[in-house]
Amino acid sequence: xxxxxxxxxxxxxxxxxxxxxxxxxxxxxxxxxxxxxxxxxxxxxxxxxxxxxxxxxxxxxxxxxxxxxxxxxxxxxxxxxxxxxxxxxxxxxxxxxxxxxxxxxxxxxxxxxxxxxxxxxxxxxxxxxxxxxxxxxxxxxxxxxxxxxxxxxxxxxxxxxxxxxxxxxxxxxxxxxxxxxxxxxxxxxxxxxxxxxxxxxxxxxxxxxxxxxxxxxxxxxxxxxxxxxxxxxxxxxxxxxxxxxxxxxxxxxxxxxxxxxxxxxxxxxxxxxxxxxxxxxxxxxxxxxxxxxxxxxxxxxxxxxxxxxxxxxxxxxxxxxxxxxxxxxxxxxxxxxxxxxxxxxxxxxxxxxxxxxxxxxxxxxxxxxxxxxxxxxxxxxxxxxxxxxxxxxxxxxxxxxxxxxxxxxxxxxxxxxxxxxxxxxxxxxxxxxxxxxxxxxxxxxxxxxxxxxxxxxxxxxxxxxxxxxxxxxxxxxxxxxxxxxxxxxxxxxxxxxxxxxxxxxxxxxxxxxxxxxxxxxxxxxxxxxxxxxxxxxxxxxxxxxxxxxxxxxxxxxxxxxxxxxxxxx
Numbered sequence: 001x002x003x004x005x006x007x008x009x010x011x012x013x014x015x016x017x018x019x020x021x022x023x024x025x026x027x028x029x030x031x032x033x034x035x036x037x038x039x040x041x042x043x044x045x046x047x048x049x050x051x052x053x054x055x056x057x058x059x060x061x062x063x064x065x066x067x068x069x070x071x072x073x074x075x076x077x078x079x080x081x082x083x084x085x086x087x088x089x090x091x092x093x094x095x096x097x098x099x100x101x102x103x104x105x106x107x108x109x110x111x112x113x114x115x116x117x118x119x120x121x122x123x124x125x126x127x128x129x130x131x132x133x134x135x136x137x138x139x140x141x142x143x144x145x146x147x148x149x150x151x152x153x154x155x156x157x158x159x160x161x162x163x164x165x166x167x168x169x170x171x172x173x174x175x176x177x178x179x180x181x182x183x184x185x186x187x188x189x190x191x192x193x194x195x196x197x198x199x200x201x202x203x204x205x206x207x208x209x210x211x212x213x214x215x216x217x218x219x220x221x222x223x224x225x226x227x228x229x230x231x232x233x234x235x236x237x238x239x240x241x242x243x244x245x246x247x248x249x250x251x252x253x254x255x256x257x258x259x260x261x262x263x264x265x266x267x268x269x270x271x272x273x274x275x276x277x278x279x280x281x282x283x284x285x286x287x288x289x290x291x292x293x294x295x296x297x298x299x300x301x302x303x304x305x306x307x308x309x310x311x312x313x314x315x316x317x318x319x320x321x322x323x324x325x326x327x328x329x330x331x332x333x334x335x336x337x338x339x340x341x342x343x344x345x346x347x348x349x350x351x352x353x354x355x356x357x358x359x360x361x362x363x364x365x366x367x368x369x370x371x372x373x374x375x376x377x378x379x380x381x382x383x384x385x386x387x388x389x390x391x392x393x394x395x396x397x398x399x400x401x402x403x404x405x406x407x408x409x410x411x412x413x414x415x416x417x418x419x420x421x422x423x424x425x426x427x428x429x430x431x432x433x434x435x436x437x438x439x440x441x442x443x444x445x446x447x448x449x450x451x452x453x454x455x456x457x458x459x460x461x462x463x464x465x466x467x468x469x470x471x472x473x474x475x476x477x478x479x480x481x482x483x484x485x486x487x488x489x490x491x492x493x494x495x496x497x498x499x500x501x502x503x504x505x506x507x508x509x510x511x512x513x514x515x516x517x518x519x520x521x522x523x524x525x526x527x528x529x530x531x532x533x534x535x536x537x538x539x540x541x542x543x544x545x546x547x548x549x550x551x552x553x554x555x556x557x558x559x560x561x562x563x564x565x566x567x568x569x
Contacts, residue, residue, distance in 0.1 A: 003507040007044050020216050022454035023148030025463050029523045038145025038153035048471035056187045057158050064180040066131040071113045077103035079112040083422045094139040106139035111419045114161045119425035125165045133160035149451040156447040162440040170438045177442045181410045189466025196231035198304050206414035211406025212452040221406045226399025234304035238392035246355040249370035256367045260331025262297040273298035277359045279333040285314040294347040299386040309383050334360030335377040336368050347379035348386050407452045415439040463524030467566045474504040475525035479513045479532040490531040493558050500559045
């Protein structure tokens with residue numbers, strides 16, 4: 001491709017809307033163009049890089065034994081109602097009606113469609129296991145689209161689905177996909193980490209996310225320094241240091257004037273945080289059930305764990321008005337000495353182990369001291385609902401837990417019979433008995449992977465593409481387009497690179513060398529070959545974008561040298 005003929009409109013200034021490195025550089029390097037909030041056009045450079053991610057994904061999925069299909073974007077509401085997700089995922093879905101007022105959705109995911117496909121075609125265990133995948137545009141009505149390709153309303157995704165007759169077969173495919181994903185992200189040149197995760201709205205179990213490590217990541221990853229344990233903070237667990245064992249004392253209501261926060265009660269009573277219990281009032285947004293959630297004072301509620309425990313799609317803290325309606329006094333709520341009515345109590349596991357703790361007195365400016373779980377109150381549910389803290393002990397090996405930021409680019413699930421049972425996807429086993437199929441689900445955010453690669457590979461000058469994803473590997477630059485010798489050598493090198501199958505561009509614009517160099521660095525060509533003053537001697541400069549190193553080599557060695565460097569970068 002000749003730069004003078006290409007559709008590349010680089011920007012010198014960063015658009016105001018852009019916040020993250022990838023968003024800024026994708027816009028400035030003429031990779032994408034915004035159409036509306038969360039919706040982007042892929043320009044030639046960006047689309048070429050996107051196709052390289054797709055090709056890696058496609059090659060590895062084929063290698064893993066999955067078959068590529070393409071399912072409809074437009075999906076009938078009936079399927080989603082049959083699975084029970086029409087209302088559950090409602091606000092996130094792009095819904096529409098046809099001319100006959102029939103409801104449809106632009107596919108945010110394809111569990112329903114693929115299950116419908118298989119239930120009508122597969123009836124015997126002999127056809128199982130089966131794995132299908134597609135690479136396609138998805139649509140989700142994000143409340144706040146942001147960060148360019150990181151969180152959009154329209155995005156490219158690879159989603160795969162497997163169908164099985166046995167749990168053992170599903171487990172085997174889950175491991176197959178885990179290995180496949182590791183190969184995909186390794187080939188993309190990314191530093192990543194697989195972590196235990198929550199299944200979210202898709203459901204199922206055995207959930208594992210793949211995160212590209214980057215400071216700009218939206219997710220917090222907790223990992224151990226001594227073993228392989230790593231988890232999204234939403235599901236991470238730790239070993240909590242046991243509270244000292246004491247003889248039970250008599251509970252006593254004391255005055256605590258203007259002391260409503262944990263920090264204040266600790267100071268007022270001169271006690272450690274580990275001797276306090278706070279009560280947080282939550283409501284299930286789906287059915288309005290109210291919960292009193294009890295947490296040791298030095299921990300925070302993990303709302304993802306809470307949602308999973310009560311099987312809620314969304315939970316929210318009660319407003320001041322709602323607290324008043326239930327006769328609760330903000331800052332002084334506790335589990336002892338109160339009539340709860342329909343309110344259910346959920347206690348974190350750490351709460352049940354604290355002897356003689358402090359809790360709200362359920363009256364203004366009062367607290368109870370020497371309260372004990374089991375003797376003075378009980379919970380309807382006891383479970384781990386705390387958010388893990390950095391520095392705590394790993395539950396598996398006793399090592400220390402650390403934190404890193406990550407961008408989720410892949411997610412694999414064991415769906416089990418969640419969709420196959422709801423949609424009646426059955427098969428006849430070897431005894432002729434009807435059984436429900438088991439399913440797995442495996443997703444990769446293709447466009448997000450592209451953005452993640454930039455988050456991990458950039459500097460103050462622009463993008464530093466891994467060679468596997470770079471839209472073009474080499475930028476051949478004649479320093480002076482009016483110098484016939486320099487242009488001739490550049491053209492020879494350009495043709496040699498193309499003949500060897502190396503994606504290359506020649507910057508034949510009549511611009512200053514510095515101008516061209518800045519564009520090359522912004523776009524992120526892994527290598528620049530500059531035909532300059534020594535072109536007449538057959539000597540050119542090869543500059544390595546990642547290291548900044550410059551090599552002087554013979555024009556005849558450019559192709560072989562680039563080939564070797566591509567293996568390294």
